[in-house]
Amino acid sequence: MASLVRRVWSAFSPPNPPPKEPKALKFGILGAANVAPLTLINPAKSHPEVIVQCVAARDRSKAEKFAKANGIPEVYDSYEDILNDPSIDCVLVPLPNALHFEWAAKAIRAGKHVLLEKPSVSNSKEAAVLFRMPELSQPNAPVLLEAFHTRFHPSFIYFQSLVREAPVESVSTESMIPWWGTSKNDIYFNHALAGGSIMSMGTYNFAALRLLFGAEPEECSSCDTHHYTDGIHANCDWDVHARFRFPGGRIGEAKTTLRGPTIWTPSTAKVQLQPVTLPEDQPNQIKTRTRHLTLHGIVHAIFWHRIDIHDTYEIRSKDSGALIRRWEEKRSEKAYTFKEAGIDSPGEDYWMSFRHQLEQFVNRVKGRETLTWVDGEDSIKQMEMIDMAYEKSGLGARPSTGFFETFEKGGEL
Structure with missing residues (x-):
């Protein structure tokens, strides 16, 4: 019990948090979602190369309250303002599932690296379009990761x-x-x-x-x-x-x-x-x-x-x-820890799966080797399996939004 309490306490309040490095990645959060502290804010405390710089929400007062509660320095008026800020390197998209495609696609078009909450999108058709965007195959392309944190522990x-x-x-x-x-x-x-x-x-x-x-x-x-x-x-x-x-x-x-x-x-x-x-x-x-x-x-x-x-x-x-x-x-x-798993890789016993995920995300953005990863084709296959089950159930695959239909036809973002 004592080890459990210590691990959980340290996961949210890391002992001796390191100073941030000069070239640390600056993150913006699109939406004041309850999952954001688990996915990014707490893991960032113990990562020297990550700064959670800003947040925006549909309701600015909600974003201000969220920023104050989580120690986020800046509140922006809109998601677009975050995407248009050249000082922001990465964004977390923790929005409702139906909005994942829209804001991930817009972030990629804006040149931002994207940590995208799972499930990545609403259905496999959206997944195929998103993870095969031409921008992702260009030199110095943005990094897009479906945040399947369990796979990193x-x-x-x-x-x-x-x-x-x-x-x-x-x-x-x-x-x-x-x-x-x-x-x-x-x-x-x-x-x-x-x-x-x-x-x-x-x-x-x-x-x-x-x-x-x-x-x-x-x-x-x-x-x-x-x-x-x-x-x-x-x-x-x-x-x-x-x-x-x-x-x-x-x-x-x-x-x-x-x-x-x-x-x-x-x-x-x-x-x-x-x-x-x-x-x-x-x-x-x-x-x-x-x-x-x-x-x-x-x-x-953990x-x-x-x-x-x-x-x-x-x-x-x-x-x-x-x-x-x-x-x-x-x-x-x-x-x-990875040491207990017989693997030579950094990590503490209080690192949650989200912290391990963030470690690999930063490694990929920085051009370093990653221990494990979820690539785009993997995320497409995941959504195909989900659609397969929904079709068999008779409930049908989850619907796309009007934004996706316009995007697929080549409409402007």
Whole structure:
């Protein structure tokens, strides 16, 4: 408990925060969103090359209150003012899902590096247009990153390394927010703003399936939802159970809800690996291992996570196949730092996944090597999987805005 308290305290109040370097990147935040402190403001405190310089919101008074609460020096009148300021290097786009495409595209056109909240956009059609903008393939192009923070934490990267030790047979994932953590009037449940549980917690489930299989789904075989049917909430799912078929007939399952039980439970990924043959001293015997892996705490690993490794060993006669011996071994591991994961990369145990993400984002902007990354084609595939599930559910892919339709036709920004 003491280590948990210390980690969480230090995540929000880093010990001995470093001075900012002369060429630190200046960030502007488009929108006074509640997620911005987690995604950028707190991580920036311990990063010597990041300064959160300004914020703008549709309501200036809201932006001023947000800036005062978070120690942001400047408040701008509009998002456009931030994009037009040559002293601002990067922007965070934490707006409602339906506005992601518009403001990411405008930021790229303005030459800003973009940290874009996940899910990147409303649907795969938007993703293909955004991540393949010509500006992104030019020399000295802006950096665009879908902020899939969980993928940057040591625990998930280490878990992936364990999964890669043998072919994957099946994967199941679960995530949830308790019923008291959301309201029907939240943007999660606004269809025009690209709401729904798949677009919220479900994105973590779907990404985990893709990454752990190391492949893209060929089909969504089923997608059962509970969803609203009235007004602006119509066709917004609050929970989902989806099944996907991956290459080789392998099955991946995703369960997620925004109206879960009263007591919160960590997100999990369970992976069944195919048996592998191990070296055996006896020439007339075959030794195999079947491994089952579970990662508890995918989303906020800093608070608590655990990797369970359950191995089943068998020794059989090479001639007859008869079982000679069978036993099980179980152990659990944690990786709050890359050192614990056996990887040579900087980081402290109090770094949240958002802080690790920011480290790699800055590295990419500065032209340095990145340990891990989410490239544009990856983000497109992620949205294709989301659309696949929504189409199977009967709810349909999330709609695009009029701005996208105009943009796609070559209209002016």
